[in-house]
Amino acid sequence: MSFLFIGCQWFTKDSLVSFSKAFSSKPSVLEKSLKRTERMKEACGAKCVLFLLFVQTWLVENTGHTSPGKPVLLRCRSPEKETFACWWQPGSDGGLSTNYSLYYTMEGSREDAVHECPDYKTAGLNSCYFNKTYTSLWITYTISVVAQNALGSKSSDPMFVDVAYIVQPHTPENISAELRTQDQKPYLMVKWDPPHKADTKSGWITLQYEIRLKPEKGAEWESHYAGQQKQFNVFSLHPGEVYLVQVRCKPDHGFWSEWSATTYIEIPDYFRPRDTSVWILIAVLSVCIFLILAWTVAIKCNSIKSYLLPPVPGPKIIGFDTQLLKSGKSEDMLNALGCQGFPPTSDCEDLLVEFLEVDDSDEQKLVMNEGEDDLEGRVKSSGNEVDNDSGRGSCDSHTLLLEVSNSSTKTYAQVGGKSNNEGSVRLSRKSSTNGKLLCFETAGEKTNTWPTANSSFLLARQSSCHNISKIHREACSLGNTTDMHGNISSAQSKSKEYRELHSTVSGDPKTWFADEKHAPLLPFKSAEYVEVRKLNQQSMLILKPKTEGGHKSVPPEFIGQEYTKVSGVISDRVLLLLRDTGAQGSSDTQEGKNQAVHPSLQCQVGKMVGTFPASPALEGMQLAASGYVDTAALLQSF
Amino acid sequence: PVSVLFLVLVCLDLEYRVTSAPICAHGDAGCHLLSVSDLFDRVIQHSNRVHSLSSDLYSEFERFLPVRNQIGRATRKCHTSRILTPNGKENAQRTDREELTQVILRLLVSWMDPLLQFHQSVAHNEELSKFSSNKALELSDMVHELKSGVEKVAEKMQLVGIISNSLNGVFPAEASLSSSASNEARHIRDYELLHCFRRDSDKVQNYLKILKCRIVPELGC
Numbered sequence: 001m002s003f004l005f006i007g008c009q010w011f012t013k014d015s016l017v018s019f020s021k022a023f024s025s026k027p028s029v030l031e032k033s034l035k036r037t038e039r040m041k042e043a044c045g046a047k048c049v050l051f052l053l054f055v056q057t058w059l060v061e062n063t064g065h066t067s068p069g070k071p072v073l074l075r076c077r078s079p080e081k082e083t084f085a086c087w088w089q090p091g092s093d094g095g096l097s098t099n100y101s102l103y104y105t106m107e108g109s110r111e112d113a114v115h116e117c118p119d120y121k122t123a124g125l126n127s128c129y130f131n132k133t134y135t136s137l138w139i140t141y142t143i144s145v146v147a148q149n150a151l152g153s154k155s156s157d158p159m160f161v162d163v164a165y166i167v168q169p170h171t172p173e174n175i176s177a178e179l180r181t182q183d184q185k186p187y188l189m190v191k192w193d194p195p196h197k198a199d200t201k202s203g204w205i206t207l208q209y210e211i212r213l214k215p216e217k218g219a220e221w222e223s224h225y226a227g228q229q230k231q232f233n234v235f236s237l238h239p240g241e242v243y244l245v246q247v248r249c250k251p252d253h254g255f256w257s258e259w260s261a262t263t264y265i266e267i268p269d270y271f272r273p274r275d276t277s278v279w280i281l282i283a284v285l286s287v288c289i290f291l292i293l294a295w296t297v298a299i300k301c302n303s304i305k306s307y308l309l310p311p312v313p314g315p316k317i318i319g320f321d322t323q324l325l326k327s328g329k330s331e332d333m334l335n336a337l338g339c340q341g342f343p344p345t346s347d348c349e350d351l352l353v354e355f356l357e358v359d360d361s362d363e364q365k366l367v368m369n370e371g372e373d374d375l376e377g378r379v380k381s382s383g384n385e386v387d388n389d390s391g392r393g394s395c396d397s398h399t400l401l402l403e404v405s406n407s408s409t410k411t412y413a414q415v416g417g418k419s420n421n422e423g424s425v426r427l428s429r430k431s432s433t434n435g436k437l438l439c440f441e442t443a444g445e446k447t448n449t450w451p452t453a454n455s456s457f458l459l460a461r462q463s464s465c466h467n468i469s470k471i472h473r474e475a476c477s478l479g480n481t482t483d484m485h486g487n488i489s490s491a492q493s494k495s496k497e498y499r500e501l502h503s504t505v506s507g508d509p510k511t512w513f514a515d516e517k518h519a520p521l522l523p524f525k526s527a528e529y530v531e532v533r534k535l536n537q538q539s540m541l542i543l544k545p546k547t548e549g550g551h552k553s554v555p556p557e558f559i560g561q562e563y564t565k566v567s568g569v570i571s572d573r574v575l576l577l578l579r580d581t582g583a584q585g586s587s588d589t590q591e592g593k594n595q596a597v598h599p600s601l602q603c604q605v606g607k608m609v610g611t612f613p614a615s616p617a618l619e620g621m622q623l624a625a626s627g628y629v630d631t632a633a634l635l636q637s638f
Numbered sequence: 639p640v641s642v643l644f645l646v647l648v649c650l651d652l653e654y655r656v657t658s659a660p661i662c663a664h665g666d667a668g669c670h671l672l673s674v675s676d677l678f679d680r681v682i683q684h685s686n687r688v689h690s691l692s693s694d695l696y697s698e699f700e701r702f703l704p705v706r707n708q709i710g711r712a713t714r715k716c717h718t719s720r721i722l723t724p725n726g727k728e729n730a731q732r733t734d735r736e737e738l739t740q741v742i743l744r745l746l747v748s749w750m751d752p753l754l755q756f757h758q759s760v761a762h763n764e765e766l767s768k769f770s771s772n773k774a775l776e777l778s779d780m781v782h783e784l785k786s787g788v789e790k791v792a793e794k795m796q797l798v799g800i801i802s803n804s805l806n807g808v809f810p811a812e813a814s815l816s817s818s819a820s821n822e823a824r825h826i827r828d829y830e831l832l833h834c835f836r837r838d839s840d841k842v843q844n845y846l847k848i849l850k851c852r853i854v855p856e857l858g859c
Contacts, residue, residue, distance in 0.1 A: 082727050108719065136725045138837050164840055203851030203859050204727050204844070228858075252686070253693065253840075 066094035067152025071145045073159045077168045080197045081137065081205055081251070084130050084163050085123035088145045088156065096149035102128040107140040137164045167254035169207060170195035172247045177265040184276075186267055188213070188234040192247045195257070207249045212259070216242040240269035674794050678850040679858075681787040685843040688784055691777045692836040698770055699829040716834030717813040718748050723841055730848050736801045739792050740808065742845050745838050746785040748810040753778040756831055759824060788846070800853055 069091020078084035090100060102117035117128035128143075141161040147154045172192040180189050190211055198205045209226040213234060226232045226247075237243070243266070246259040297304065721744050724730040730738070757774040760766055795801045851859035 108715070132726065132728070138723070138725055138841055162837070164837070164844075199727065201851065201855075201859055202727070202731065203847035203849075204730075206847065252843075253689070 065096045065149070065151050066092075068092065068094045068096075068098040068147035068149045068154045070154045071100060071147045071156045073143060073145055073156050076141075076143065076159065076161045076166050077255070078135070078163050078166050079168065079170055079195070080199060081164065081167050082132050082199075083135050084161070084166060085127055086117075086130075086143055086159070086161070087123065087127045090126060090147060091154065093147070094149050094151055096151060098147050098149040100126065100145055100147050102143060102145050104141050104143040106136065107142075135163055138162065165253060167205070167251045169198045169205070169249055169251060169254075169257045171257050171260040172209065172249050173260070175245065175247050175260055175263045177243075177245050177263050179265065179267065185235070186237055186239065188237060188243065188245070188265065188267075189231060190234060190245055190247070190263075191231040192260070193230065194249065198249075198251075206252050208252075209247060209249045210256070211245065211247045213243050213245045216244060216264075221246075237267050239267050242266045674791065674798060674800070675850070675854040677787070677791045677794055678846065678854065681784060681791055682843065682846050682850065684780060684784045684787055685839065685846055688777065688780045689836070689839040689843055691773055691780065692832060692839050695770060695773055695777065696829075696832045696836050698766070699825070699832055702766070702825075716830075716838070717752070718745060718811050718834065718838055720811050721745060721748070724845075730845065731852075735795070735849060735852065738845050738849055739788070739795070739801060742788055742842050742849075743785070743792065743808045744810065745842055746781060746788060747808050748813070749781055749835060749838065750778075750785065750810075752813045752831060753781055753835070756828060759828055763821070763824070765821075784842070795853070 071091050072089045074087045074089055076084055076086035086102065088100065088102070090098070102120075103114050104117070105111070105114050117130075118134050119129040119131065120127065122129040139162065141163070142158050143161055144158040145156040147156075173195055174191075174193040176191045178189045178191070180187055190213075192209070194200050194207050198207060200207055206228065208228055209230070209232075210223060211226050211232050211234075212221040212223040214221045215238060224232060224234065242264055245263040245265060246261075248257045248259050250256045721741065723741055723745070724733050724738075733741070753774075757771070757778045760774040761771045763771075792801070796803050
């Protein structure tokens with residue numbers, strides 16, 4: 001065995017020598033060694049080779065020494081662009097003590113001017129630190145680390161470094177977070193200083209900053225880029241929480257620093273934006289509710305108004321000119337009425353014989369004239385108010401007329417012509433659920449029917465008092481014309497006047513009618529006529545109630561042939577009516593003029609107010625010395 | 639009367655005519671400093687832009703070219719290496735204003751022609767994107783603007799008396815223009831040119847900032 005061992009060793013030695021010689025690129029020696037190895041091979045054979053290998057591994061296991069592994073240069077960094085340091089990671093040390101050395105060359109110097117690291121300690125383990133004297137900017141360093149042990153050495157891959165591009169500063173310092181308020185909203189003002197080693201004062205380094213913060217219990221950071229400024233304001237804070245704040249910096253072209261140490265700041269809870277928002281919500285809701293109410297009131301304005309302040313109707317007398325009346329010239333006024341010589345002379349007598357037909361049907365059925373169309377006007381109905389103010393007088397009393405409130409009956413009193421050669425004035429009243437319509441139609445003397453004219457009579461809601469002069473005028477004119485019937489256009493043109501007429505009548509025709517509920521008070525339940533007898537010399541409009549037979553609901557007013565006459569007008573508002581008994585008149589008040597919508601034509605001379613009961617059952621009648629009758633009181637008694 | 643009114647209007651117009659006037663009149667020392675500071679800010683902004691453009695182009699070329707022999711990088715020389723430039727903070731702060739200004743101008747002037755040629759080379763290169771060609775053109779233009787800006791700053795400083803009138807004529811460093819036939823050689827040459835220029839633009843920016851903070855230290859330093 002030992003002979004074999006010696007022999008193999010010699011053999012290996014020889015082979016090694018020969019191999020090494022072979023590698024020294026000498027072909028002749030190679031041939032020789034090859035021949036020799038072949039001979040040796042024959043000698044030792046496979047056993048020798050195996051043995052050799054065994055020996056080698058045994059040697060390695062016992063000692064464990066190899067040449068070192070290849071180190072790796074990790075990074076080089078400069079904190080302030082004046083010095084820099086490099087770190088490496090060692091490879092395996094091969095079991096032997098390995099030392100590492102760093103070598104570098106600088107661009108521009110000679111190729112073989114290799115320098116070694118000046119400082120291995122300052123930057124820590126496996127590092128090399130270059131201080132100011134060894135640092136040159138804008139020069140490429142070629143750095144490599146060599147690991148060396150007894151068995152060999154290994155060199156790392158070189159790293160090319162230009163110090164100007166490897167700057168990674170330290171973290172910013174002196175971070176302060178201050179809570180401030182702006183418009184009662186809290187915000188955070190964060191201030192910091194650059195790292196003390198970085199020279200920003202001289203302009204050597206320019207740093208940009210980034211700040212991040214999060215609530216203590218939050219999951220994610222909220223980052224903000226702050227540019228080159230050294231403070232930053234953070235809004236959008238949640239009160240009552242503790243916030244963590246961090247800052248970092250970066251040079252123009254370089255690496256971001258580490259995040260600084262955390263600064264804690266608590267946002268106190270007394271900033272309450274929620275309260276403000278709650279108050280705002282409440283204010284908005286109340287404004288909305290108010291607007292809705294206002295809108296509702298505006299919509300129902302009219303009905304509310306009529307509920308609260310029922311309009312006072314006025315008389316509707318065609319041809320009655322209130323202005324003339326105001327001017328006090330009765331002559332002119334009467335002339336304007338279309339008749340010469342008021343009190344009317346016999347010329348117009350036939351025209352003045354007009355009939356006030358009051359028709360009140362229960363079934364929404366119009367008392368139709370022949371071919372008469374529906375009158376589509378509406379009259380506002382007021383509530384069932386009873387006029388408590390008895391002093392108001394006949395005309396202004398809103399209870400003078402029948403009130404129909406919410407009655408489904410359509411009643412109307414037509415003032416229109418029938419086949420009455422005398423030209424009847426029909427007081428039409430038509431009511432719907434909402435109110436009443438007071439329509440006036442006057443017919444000419446020779447008119448038989450008045451269909452077309454009727455149809456075109458549309459009353460405005462708040463029709464005001466008639467102009468009696470107009471009525472008369474129309475009546476006269478109508479009487480002169482024979483083409484009343486078929487001429488719609490002319491009728492319409494005249495209807496305008498009638499509309500005016502109607503519109504001038506007080507829009508509260510309920511004053512004409514008593515409440516239907518007070519059945520006995522309804523003077524117009526049936527078609528009644530009031531005959532305007534005359535305008536006598538006393539400037540009175542004589543109304544003659546003309547009853548048709550068979551109407552039981554004839555109010556007492558219309559019983560009999562009684563009529564009242566207008567005794568006079570007081571201050572444009574009041575129509576003085578005289579009872580036929582002579583002793584009574586009606587005193588009027590000025591009440592009705594409160595209706596702004598209704599012009600104060602309610603009781604003027606010549607206007608037809610209505611019929612007044614002549615029954616002695618008028619208990620409430622105030623018998624004034626002047627002979628006035630308070631129709632309000634009259635009606636009240638019913 | 640109409641003519642009189644017209645005359646009046648014209649006179650009024652003359653009175654209220656808007657003219658562009660410098661913020662400060664001549665002869666006011668404090669005002670001069672302020673405008674110098676504005677000029678500095680402007681050229682620093684310019685140089686920042688120049689450097690970022692050169693960095694972008696450099697990255698593009700680095701990506702585009704095949705993996706190079708790293709050793710070759712370090713040994714290549716730039717044509718501006720002859721110009722002595724301070725390579726550290728102390729060195730730069732030791733250098734006086736005139737010399738620093740001179741160095742800046744020299745660097746800029748030396749790069750004007752090579753950048754033009756670079757742009758032409760890039761424009762003819764089909765492999766590069768149009769984007770790169772535009773950037774190269776912008777780079778060349780900006781360097782021209784930057785150079786004229788720095789010249790204005792130097793004039794202003796001489797006017798105010800910050801620096802003496804010892805600025806000699808600027809002698810640019812001549813660049814050896816090697817025309818290469820092959821694409822690859824041209825690529826390599828352009829890449830190295832960019833490598834050198836990026837570094838020089840960083841130098842220029844740094845020197846300008848040092849100058850500014852030395853002359854007008856209050857604002858933004």
